[in-house]
Amino acid sequence: MIDEKTCQKMFQVADEALKYAYPNGKGFAVAVLTKKGNIYPGASYKSDTYTLTMHSEAVALSHAATHGETEIMAITGPNCHICKQLIYENSLRSGIDVLIILKENGEFKQIPISRLMPYPWPEKPTEKINEKF
Ligand SMILES: [Zn+2]
Numbered sequence: 001m002i003d004e005k006t007c008q009k010m011f012q013v014a015d016e017a018l019k020y021a022y023p024n025g026k027g028f029a030v031a032v033l034t035k036k037g038n039i040y041p042g043a044s045y046k047s048d049t050y051t052l053t054m055h056s057e058a059v060a061l062s063h064a065a066t067h068g069e070t071e072i073m074a075i076t077g078p079n080c081h082i083c084k085q086l087i088y089e090n091s092l093r094s095g096i097d098v099l100i101i102l103k104e105n106g107e108f109k110q111i112p113i114s115r116l117m118p119y120p121w122p123e124k125p126t127e128k129i130n131e132k133f
Helices: 004-020 056-065 081-094 127-132
Strands: 029-034 039-043 072-076 099-104 107-112
Touching: 004 029, 004 039, 004 072, 004 099, 004 107, 029 056, 039 056, 056 072, 056 081, 072 081
Parallel strands: 072 099
Antiparallel strands: 029 039, 029 072, 099 107
16 A cells, blocks of 8 residues: 555646646646656647547656656556556556555545456466567
């Protein structure tokens, strides 16, 4: 479990990043907590095609990865189902059951990604996935 102070910091970092959501500070922002204890924000980047829009979760995971940190302990939520898949795949590769941190009625709730993926694909890391990426 992540301590309350860290959860608060994660939401603070996400809230601050929201002004960078593209365009015009409109969209979404999240923050990830890495195994090293660093927090990286991600803000959504909208495309007029919609298909090319980058969700804040993907941006945050990539932000951490560009700092050499792919072991994610937690991410702020809620997250859309596409992003849950991305978080789940990160979890499969790292072996860490990433915690989704939700703020509900002023309190933090921490839910492991495995609980949000009852019938996941893939069930476990496949050689095919690991060889290609
Ligand atoms: Zn998403």
